[in-house]
Amino acid sequence: MLEDLRKLVEVESPSCDLEALSASAKTVAAVIENRLGGQATLIHSEAGPHVHWSGGGDPKVLILGHHDTVFPLGTLERRPFMVQESHATGPGVFDMLGGLVQAIHGLAALEHRSGVEILVTADEEVGSRSSRALIEERALACGAVLVFEGAADGGALKTGRKGCGTFRVSITGRASHAGLEPAAGVNALIEASHQVLDIAALGRPEIGTTVTPTVASAGTLDNVVPAEATVIVDVRVESAEEKGRIESAFAALAPHIDEAEITVQGAVGRPPMPESASTELFAMAQRLLPGLDGAAVGGGSDGNFTAALGVPTLDGLGAVGGGAHADHEYIVVDSMAERVNLVTGLVNAIRASRET
Template structure:
């Protein structure tokens, strides 16, 4: 990388952009616009909704009606503003570049946009190119999912710039993700003088949690997790309310439907409690199809020409926007981003030497996907 390129990437990382910081996310979108200046790229900026930042749709390549190559990056991160000053300072240690969002996924978005711009300038794209830059992937893409699905229906391929996994492996399948909220209402009472009159919402919630956790089936690739619980008002009061979210991961559409029915169908153990369950599948499973396999092997052959071995990771537990495109039958190659580790942690880093070959791979994909 040139010193200018590295300085530009540093600016991206210093521009902290947690999902709900609209100003920070929109500053990132401004940086993309600056990156595209003087390039033959048509730009549509979509104003943010639901308290979220803006999105960008960039179009370039042949002006035809044939299905496009869709590339997707998100510029929201999970790290709160201030992380770069204290907990995860921007720094280089050997071949590692540390900083909030560098691995997931600012470095990847930056160099994939560079590849997109180069192909647009050279006029060498094999098909029309559409680059979607989103502000909300880290919370499940509530604003941009309809946009993703609309663009996917008009695309021949989808490339997702999520980071590479476990040494730079690309992703060709992911679990589906479900999110649910459970609320238990009991009956409050004084814990000393009126204990028998109370109905402990936390106690009932604990029994529901045991039932939900028991739905985990590793053999089928099904996991259910209750990671947070909120309830009660005072140590000497029988709690009237208790709430908790549920995280569901499944490998197949059928299991998503079955587990959704099971979780939404939970009943209280005692009629004195009221149980309310809401939610559903947030991201459908991304299953590896024949089309996705062909896309992977095409990318693998290009990587060999460039000088590295491209390997596909086993089915990934986390979801991405690639789940939406794959569910619509679009051949989808995910994890084409930077190698590194530590996503969503204070040890997040990207491998600098992986940038140039992966940028070249993206460029070649855009030039050869017929």
């Protein structure tokens, strides 16, 4: 497993870098074919190649993951793949190359692979716009989805996820000289300040809704009334009702300053993954590994899409570790074999349940 993990980590795969993602997809396909046989197909898209493999027969379970990472080219030189004191480190080991390796080796231990599909996408980290339709198609065809994102704290599986989205609020004002005639301008920065307060007030953390302005920009020079400003907002919700409320509230944002104009782009693009979507599969996992915990988490994944379709979905089956998207990212090597055995058992249990 560590040999395969090294192969994947050492082919850097930042989202949106088509050349790098092409090389990464070929490496993922080669590892799959080497361990499982058959042929992995590269499905080309504007975001880079997705990798699809099938064990044949009637589809019953979809193994879902992604090979793009958040780290820019050159990260590997600064932070190479290493294994020390039972931790493996390197860009993408936890999110989510370690999970891919565990999934592949779990399937390799099966007596037969009929009914199993693997889909490894190229754009999960940037919203899955090119892969969503394919993910949904294969999820509906298979009827059960196992997602190999990294585990929650302590190795818990992810039994629910918030819906998440990003909104971009653009404010247009009018420039003027800040010293000679400031009143002739329409200050987009002041309007943006009003909007930030209005937007932050939309949050309802007591029911799981967080609305967090995260990035803002305005102005050009220190003596010019700013004519433009932009605010980026991260949104997380636990219910479809809150998704609708938040999207309506952003659409209804209105300027406070005369002649200022507001344009809003964005949506809660990943619907919530309710815990009910994982009930059946999580019960199977607990029978295989007694004492296994589950957790609902704030981050989103492609499992949000499959759960929203009503397809049973269990997430967090990937590596045990931490530090996703950070320089201290790591996985716990000693936990890998146990998770591989869980994959094998889960796939067998799902296939058996679909045959009765």
